[in-house]
Amino acid sequence: MSNSNDTSQLPGCPQMPTLKSKGFQLHGQDFTVGGIARVGGARLQELLNPSALRLKREQKHATEEAHRLFNKAFFAAQLKHYDIPFHSSHKRDELLSLLKNAVSQGKCNRVPQSVLDIAAAMKTDYAPLYQKWQAECAAWDAEKKQRDDEAFAKCKTPGERANCDLDRFMDMYFLTNGKPDKSKTPKPLALSGFQDRSSLHSRAERVPGLETCSGGPPSSRELCIGWDSSEVFALASRVSERAYEAEKAQQTAEWEQQMACHRRYIARSLGTGSGGSRQPDKFDLARCLGSYIIQCDEIADQWPDVVRGHTLTMDISKGKGNTLLAAYDFGIIEGTMILSLSEDTLKAIVGGDTSESEASRSDDFYSSEDDGDGDEEGIHTQQPDGGIKRKAGQSSSLARATASAVVRHPVTAKRRKTGAMPSLTRRVYLRLRGRETGEGEIIPDPDSGHIDFLSNSCATFAGLVYHLTFVAKNVEFRGYKVSDTPRVKPEAWEDFSYEAYEHARVGRWY
Template sequence: MIAKLEATHLFSKAFFAAQLTYYGIPFKPSAKGSTLRALLRDEVCEGNCDTVPESVVELEAAMRRDYEPLYHKWESDFAAWSAEKERLDDEAFEKCKTPNERACFDVRRFLEHYYLTDGKPDPTKTPETLVLRTERRIGDLTWKTQDIPGLHIWNSTHNVMEPVTCFIGWDRDEIMRLGKEFSDRQREAEKARRRLKWEENMEAHKQYLARRQSKEGDADGEDEKSKTFDLSRLAGSYVIRCDAVLDGWDTEFTGDTLTMDVAPSSDDMLVAAYNLGIIRGTMTLCLSDDTLKEMFDPDEDEDEDSEASMSDEEDEDNEDKEDEDKEDDDKEDDGDGVDTEEPTNAKKRKASLKQEEDEDSSQQQPAKKRKTATQPTPSRRVYLRLEGYETGEGEELHVPDPGYIDFTSNDCIAFEGLMKTFTYVGSKVKFEGYKISDEPQREPDVYEYVFLGE
């Protein structure tokens, strides 16, 4: 269908005129396109378009005669230029003093210099393992090394514009050991750097506390901690620590600082812009988890109600079964239906002992509680849902991630949180946050707000 449509566009008056001119068929320039098309069709049917016209053949031969000397000259000039370039590159390579310089200058010459003789592997030429450190990417070295039997290479992972460390040699075990040791050192250095960054974040938190205490002292008013917990007091900027993210991904993907910026609002629900390294977007906060369920996952409520109903029915069945077992035990105690009389005082003593045993048992064992659909909400617990996108490819989160945060005090300066589900990380992921400002540093942009309306 597409080819037919393109052919329709191609079959214009200019096309038919060009074909007729090429085959030397005369026509009137003023003729319509349909007339030229009919003329060309008739000429094709008569076989007048089966061979290339003699005039065109002669033109091609004349052009080739003019072109061939120029082409031969270009070939000669290119060969001379290539030879001169090879000579200059050889001289420049000889001036390189270290394996680093040679590998960065030319991978082919580097491999020939250290590992090949007459194009074949030669382990005796450089038996020791070489260590290369360069700020340039030498990806070609990895690929070309794989073409040399017995030669092994290990490259460090690197971020953009960061130096690369490379181990290359014939001893695979040694290279793997050196690579592991290097990775361990890099990992420890990264942890130390992140610890330092976190100390800087905590210093910002301490400075915020100092400013807050100074402000409260000047106002000589009610202590913030003595006020009741209120959702509106969450507004501000927080730094977040989540070891599952920071230990699982490189800084290139997570950045140095995880943040949560809560926008002020007088409603029963808050919106925050969050950056958790591997995902970013909008966080919705509310004191009621049921409200968030109705908003984000109403189907889950139906499932939980069904499970709770089934649980209640099971408890009732268990209680009925316990009553039946108790009646059976009473019958067994009668001794095959034979009644035995006991003195009244003995009966009273047994009843008294039974009552004391029941009281002791009730004190030692907690009363059985019936399962309920919802659990009591802690006084400073705030439930949340995460919507957004992963920072690598920008793919949106298909399902909001649920979780909650528990503030350590009514002034909302610090919290401990738990993500029940954390996309790309796992379940029951812990994190913590500390306030550094009463003003949010970032607001959810238009793209992030789109998620709330979906």
């Protein structure tokens, strides 16, 4: 039978008929009582008395088979097969006793003539039913084959053909009369859109010389198949390259859409739409309040499936005293930040030292390809390429998310440069707690970092987390304001405490 998918309108294959008479049934060649076949008298004797067998191994097998077979329906069926009277009201042990007596008296050594006559009569009545069923199956097979032929003929690509029918696909490209035929397809194929990669991998392993390799991101792997392993691997590499470029293009397009909100904010709040400028004379922490969209190459590169179609955000609200609170959503992690102009203030609130000294931060963090933020005209809006970094302390769910990240570009991209060195008077220090968004694991140990606002208007900033849990060290991110009003209220700092961590951990498993 073909395994074509194009049989949605075709009725199911006709079912083999079953004939019932006088408590017996005939299904094909199987003559049974309620589907239970007759067991010979000699074997019944062994099942009823396993210890009488000579070999321990045989005793064990007989005991296991008896344990599997022995129930009320089995005992009743054997009594019926040997035409031994019993009442339907009899319980299991009563039926077992009747069967033991019949076996010991030799009543199960041969099939009674009465039962043989019933079986013969049923076979006579069954023959025309069986012949009719065979004819219906032949007609069904012919119609299905025609539909399979039509469906396969409509396929335009190797991937579509493999999805439609693997057997036909293999015959078309790689086999002749079931034998390997390299002349049919000398060059490797990339099976775009093909889903059942494991089945084709298994098929290819049974064909001498046929190689397979998959390329592209794990969420949408594309299988490549051919005779030359180096050519197959090279094709898979090109598939990965194309997937990476497509992923970056999609990220760029999505970021451009998000940046439109920031440009509207700039035009409305700073007057750039009319050519004016209202830059404040000095930095004021209160101007930091509002809603920002966030760009983080490290996260976007490592978890493209997580951030695809998802806007990273940071909403800054007024905190206690001279502090601010921010609700952040970085895609793979979310939570609360405490912001302050003073590290000492944060240490007094949170405790402990920063996780990385300022000397460990990237020397080129503020060397610029941007025009800066002095008049808000030099905003960098194009999603840049990001370099490869190692994730630190990754949790199980984030490890799985990383496994589904897009295959990296073979050429390491240059680190994006984030603007001219801003004044340190606009530096705001931060501590953050949060949770990873896969399994909800809480991050109770505060991560440290800082944000440098690139102008007194606080419309953009460049941030750095010295060691962002689950991600990497020295994680850079940028913020672009879209509103002076925060849109998300921060969760309480205590919601990410060690007690909350333990409660969430227990809740995930129990």
